[in-house]
Amino acid sequence: MAVIDARGLTKVFRQPDKKPGWAGSFKHVVSRTYQEKVAVDGIDLHIEPGEAVAYVGPNGAGKSTTVKLLCGILVPSAGEVRIDGLVPHEQRAAVARRIGVLFGQRTQLWWDLTVADSLATLREIYSVPETLYRSRLERFDEVLGLGDILPVTGRKLSLGQRVRADLAAALLHRPSVLYLDEPTIGLDVAVKERVRTFLRSLGDEGITVMLTSHDLQDIEDVCRRLVIIDAGRIIFDGDLAALKDEFAKDRVLRLETAGPIESAELAALLPTCEVTAGEHPRAVTVRFDRFTTAAGQIVSAVGTLAELTDFQVEEPSIEDVIRRVYAGELLAGAGADSDTAESDTAEPVTAGDVA
Amino acid sequence: MSALVAAPQTGAVTPVGLRARSRPYRAIARATLRSVLAFRLQFALSLLSVLFQLVAMLTVWHALLSARSIPGFTWPQMEAYLLVGFSSGTLVSTMSDFRVSYRIRTGQVALDLVKPVDYQSARLAETAGSLVTELASICFVWAVMLAFGLRIALPPTPYLALFAVSFALIALLKFSVIYLTGLLCFWTKNYVGLQWCRLAVTSVLSGAVVPLSLLPHWLGTTAQWLPFAGMSSTPGLILIGDATGWYAVRLVAVQLAWAIALWLIARLAWRGALRQLTIHGG
Numbered sequence: 001m002a003v004i005d006a007r008g009l010t011k012v013f014r015q016p017d018k019k020p021g022w023a024g025s026f027k028h029v030v031s032r033t034y035q036e037k038v039a040v041d042g043i044d045l046h047i048e049p050g051e052a053v054a055y056v057g058p059n060g061a062g063k064s065t066t067v068k069l070l071c072g073i074l075v076p077s078a079g080e081v082r083i084d085g086l087v088p089h090e091q092r093a094a095v096a097r098r099i100g101v102l103f104g105q106r107t108q109l110w111w112d113l114t115v116a117d118s119l120a121t122l123r124e125i126y127s128v129p130e131t132l133y134r135s136r137l138e139r140f141d142e143v144l145g146l147g148d149i150l151p152v153t154g155r156k157l158s159l160g161q162r163v164r165a166d167l168a169a170a171l172l173h174r175p176s177v178l179y180l181d182e183p184t185i186g187l188d189v190a191v192k193e194r195v196r197t198f199l200r201s202l203g204d205e206g207i208t209v210m211l212t213s214h215d216l217q218d219i220e221d222v223c224r225r226l227v228i229i230d231a232g233r234i235i236f237d238g239d240l241a242a243l244k245d246e247f248a249k250d251r252v253l254r255l256e257t258a259g260p261i262e263s264a265e266l267a268a269l270l271p272t273c274e275v276t277a278g279e280h281p282r283a284v285t286v287r288f289d290r291f292t293t294a295a296g297q298i299v300s301a302v303g304t305l306a307e308l309t310d311f312q313v314e315e316p317s318i319e320d321v322i323r324r325v326y327a328g329e330l331l332a333g334a335g336a337d338s339d340t341a342e343s344d345t346a347e348p349v350t351a352g353d354v355a
Numbered sequence: 356m357s358a359l360v361a362a363p364q365t366g367a368v369t370p371v372g373l374r375a376r377s378r379p380y381r382a383i384a385r386a387t388l389r390s391v392l393a394f395r396l397q398f399a400l401s402l403l404s405v406l407f408q409l410v411a412m413l414t415v416w417h418a419l420l421s422a423r424s425i426p427g428f429t430w431p432q433m434e435a436y437l438l439v440g441f442s443s444g445t446l447v448s449t450m451s452d453f454r455v456s457y458r459i460r461t462g463q464v465a466l467d468l469v470k471p472v473d474y475q476s477a478r479l480a481e482t483a484g485s486l487v488t489e490l491a492s493i494c495f496v497w498a499v500m501l502a503f504g505l506r507i508a509l510p511p512t513p514y515l516a517l518f519a520v521s522f523a524l525i526a527l528l529k530f531s532v533i534y535l536t537g538l539l540c541f542w543t544k545n546y547v548g549l550q551w552c553r554l555a556v557t558s559v560l561s562g563a564v565v566p567l568s569l570l571p572h573w574l575g576t577t578a579q580w581l582p583f584a585g586m587s588s589t590p591g592l593i594l595i596g597d598a599t600g601w602y603a604v605r606l607v608a609v610q611l612a613w614a615i616a617l618w619l620i621a622r623l624a625w626r627g628a629l630r631q632l633t634i635h636g637g
């Protein structure tokens with residue numbers, strides 16, 4: 001059974017519609033008009049226990065709103081959501097025991113208590129038995145290096161320490177679902193790596209992780225499944241690697257030769273590739289589809305024209321892929337640019353086999 | 356991969372029974388007490404400011420009472436009455452205004468919604484935590500006053516018991532009033548104005564500055580029936596023996612009725628605020 005189950009989830013905010021200037025303000029007092037803003041628009045989401053899902057989208061796409069709906073912090077305007085079969089905004093306490101949250105900018109630690117005292121208080125709030133509490137703290141110490149920061153008062157924690165302590169706080173009661181909102185924001189490389197390794201390990205314990213992040217490295221390191229949201233709608237939901245294979249077929253090969261090389265001559269030899277001249281006469285750039293052309297083919301073609309001295313292969317990053325999805329290039333069913341997407345199912349696009 | 360993972364064993368038990376169910380709240384109260392103790396200097400300063408007020412009031416009333424007699428209040432009675440006023444001003448004062456509104460103004464309240472505790476009870480638990488230090492400082496000031504020659508003619512034991520009940524109700528009443536004012540932040544987005552307003556209304560209508568019987572008749576009698584009277588006047592009058600018999604019982608009954616009513620009104624207000632927050636997005 002899906003641990004997160006959302007069907008037709010919709011959230012409409014009502015915003016006061018104020019016209020500019022005094023006239024507008026006055027008019028607003030007399031007759032209020034409101035504008036409806038659809039933040040989340042009919043989202044379907046089914047996530048199994050132990051899955052790690054990245055939830056990405058441009059600013060204002062509805063990511064945070066979705067997470068708040070899934071936590072019960074917001075009540076949906078339409079549709080329904082269930083966490084472990086429970087409705088979050090109706091069975092708050094029961095759902096609260098099943099979820100953990102880490103909102104990058106907020107902390108659930110007590111400012112004036114040490115981390116150890118904060119965690120001990122949370123242990124009581126969630127009624128975690130003493131033995132389990134001990135073993136969990138030990139584990140957090142191993143992977144997050146929690147031991148050093150236990151005696152530190154909340155207000156004195158550095159950002160990296162705070163995020164580690166908050167991660168421990170969010171996982172203390174062993175939730176079924178962990179929501180992470182920008183967990184590595186502002187962290188240095190070493191701590192980031194540590195946090196990611198830890199997050200990766202949660203899946204093995206059956207903890208579902210839902211991660212919203214702008215840091216695409218987070219996503220690639222932690223998640224296998226990717227959900228992309230734009231303007232309140234899911235525009236992609238599927239396997240991250242499959243998406244990359246599907247949409248990041250192109251590779252770019254930059255070549256340098258001992259003598260000058262004519263790009264037109266090379267293009268004639270490589271009809272399926274896109275050949276462009278490089279920065280200087282001895283350089284050339286070839287863009288090719290890695291499924292139809294092998295890099296070796298290109299190298300040997302170049303060898304017939306000039307002596308190869310150096311080359312470099314560029315692989316598109318997940319960043320490029322997601323950027324292209326945002327830009328609508330990879331949107332199936334949305335009409336216009338559906339040439340790159342092979343799937344002819346209605347949106348959202350599904351790539352690969354997720355379950 | 357994931358479908359094979361067995362249902363997670365969280366080890367978290369749903370609490371059953373009063374003791375287990377009160378456990379989170381006791382922990383919250385302890386955490387608050389510890390936090391308050393971390394602010395020793397601030398606490399000492401706020402105590403100092405209330406003490407200053409007390410001394411000023413004692414001086415003013417001493418001058419007034421030596422110039423002419425005021426019906427119902429001899430100087431020793433007035434001294435004791437003002438001390439009760441000081442005590443009620445100290446109870447539920449340490450940052451409770453700040454604490455209640457802070458969570459709302461900063462949006463921290465969103466995190467409270469994902470905790471398995473009742474919001475209002477959790478805030479009450481915080482108040483209870485800081486009550487410990489407040490009671491300690493009240494005892495300290497009473498001891499000092501007694502050492503410096505304060506003489507209270509204690510009322511008979513039944514009245515002392517009634518006083519104790521009445522004094523305890525101050526905490527609950529004050530909590531509800533502060534909590535309700537704090538909730539208004541959901542709509543006003545500003546707290547300072549609300550706090551000043553509450554302080555002004557409370558200090559006049561509770562009789563902490565001027566006994567209610569000395570206010571204009573219409574105001575004094577109205578105030579008797581308002582919740583604010585229970586925040587200082589009622590226990591004060593019982594202690595100095597000005598309220599006796601069924602009149603004293605009636606005053607405490609009014610106090611109790613308001614304590615219960617305000618608690619329930621606060622619940623309704625929270626429900627409204629929650630709707631504002633969860634449906635309109637705060």
